[in-house]
């Protein structure tokens with residue numbers, strides 16, 4: 001698979017862009033004219049730089065306002081093209097992109113445009129180059145690839161072809177299957193971009209909000225299936241205009257870009273088994289069944305606090321690792337591991353010294369743990385391993401969000417018996433009883449807003465998932481954007497990603513003080529929230545106190561019976577309801593740098609996360625940060 005990316009897609013100066021592009025595994029690069037014009041080097045020097053990095057220059061672009069010009073503009077346009085052909089020769093590329101005319105003086109007419117292209121084809125051939133015509137979604141006369149194709153067909157010149165760009169086709173909701181009738185050898189290059197669905201001006205949407213395939217909402221896989229069906233085997237080239245990306249890290253963007261192309265082509269290969277698609281073999285998207293454990297790293301001195309909090313949530317210590325300072329706490333199907341093995345250079349120790357106490361690792365239950373690592377590695381995720389002691393099993397793992405560790409467990413004998421083989425059971429003198437918590441409902445990871453696309457792509461490319469729409473949560477310190485990912489077909493693994501723009505938000509403060517992205521809360525499921533609340537009270541659990549105003553509003557909003565809302569209020573339970581069911585939430589107070597636990601009950605088929613309650617939760621957490629702490633009753 002030949003992969004390419006336009007220089008506009010990556011931040012930084014030319015040398016930095018090219019280095020990042022090559023390092024991420026691309027074989028080609030599109031030179032965006034503006035990047036070239038603003039960089040102080042000759043075309044030959046730029047050509048050499050690309051080639052020194054092993055990159056082909058797949059395209060020089062864009063050439064604007066060419067076809068359908070009346071005289072005297074027409075003559076000047078041809079002269080302009082001639083000069084660009086000279087530059088292309090020095091750059092060492094043979095393909096130029098001509099985007100459909102947006103000039104108000106341009107004239108329509110398919111035959112007029114075809115005649116212009118035929119003439120340009122002759123000129124291009126004399127320079128040994130080719131031209132490709134791309135329909136901009138906002139072109140004045142041509143805004144649809146089907147019209148662009150008709151012009152190219154009538155131009156009937158070997159040096160003139162069509163350029164397809166997924167954004168222009170899909171943003172206008174043009175059926176990508178219309179591509180299937182174009183001969184593959186007349187498609188000179190294919191540009192790919194995705195975008196979140198916004199109802200806005202096409203030009204503005206395209207120039208500011210494109211993102212990598214798989215990060216947005218456009219059916220890029222369907223588009224590529226149609227392209228593959230034409231027999232096209234040329235480069236797949238990313239062209240991503242995105243303001244946020246321009247401020248990001250060149251290396252991370254290039255890595256995301258490469259991952260997105262491999263992901264899309266792996267999807268296409270599975271959906272079109274009869275078409276030869278040149279993408280590395282890898283296991284299919286991994287169906288995560290659930291979170292098998294979450295592991296905290298902490299120091300012996302801090303451990304007691306975490307242990308005490310877990311105790312009030314009804315967890316008991318049920319095991320100690322045979323060789324290490326690692327303890328296991330369980331309840332229902334939930335396992336929490338506390339690691340204080342900070343001797344030597346363990347990863348847990350390193351994570352603790354950078355972030356303090358944090359949930360630095362979790363384990364996912366999957367069908368085949370080795371397959372999960374294989375797929376993740378094929379998509380560019382780093383694998384993780386640490387030296388094991390005799391008798392210890394190596395659990396397949398990768399590094400993910402914030403360098404946290406993601407372990408994979410399955411039913412193979414070695415992995416399935418790890419808890420009984422490596423941990424010695426703890427005898428509990430007196431059993432205080434649990435709080436009816438059954439499993440981990442979801443994990444919530446907090447990250448910088450600009451890193452969210454990276455991590456959404458990470459999860460959606462490796463796992464079989466669906467994403468819920470992005471919701472905005474208003475924090476008095478700024479906006480926090482939140483999106484949930486759920487495993488399919490079974491929602492056994494649920495994860496919410498919260499992106500904080502400002503360090504003044506509660507989430508942003510967690511990032512700043514914990515020095516980076518990490519799990520900020522863990523939500524446990526119960527099947528009876530009121531029974532759980534009673535048990536928690538007996539265990540001495542202190543819920544996050546919620547303001548009285550919240551309950552008054554809730555009662556009015558849902559028409560709740562006063563007895564019911566009183567019961568909610570008495571136990572500091574938050575409530576939500578939609579057409580499919582009900583949702584109950586209890587929050588713990590925060591621990592360390594803003595970490596907390598949540599307990600939820602889902603009734604019916606409620607599939608959300610209580611987003612409308614988030615501002616109340618945040619307000620309550622902020623109140624507790626104040627010196628007096630307590631809410632006014």
Ligand SMILES: O=C(O)c1ccc(O)c(O)c1
Nearest residue numbers: 062099134165206207239
């Ligand atoms: O926004 C533009 O002008 C523009 C230019 C070149 C392209 O290939 C494109 O897709 C858009």
Ligand SMILES: [Mg+2]
Nearest residue numbers: 134165191239
């Ligand atoms: Mg384009």
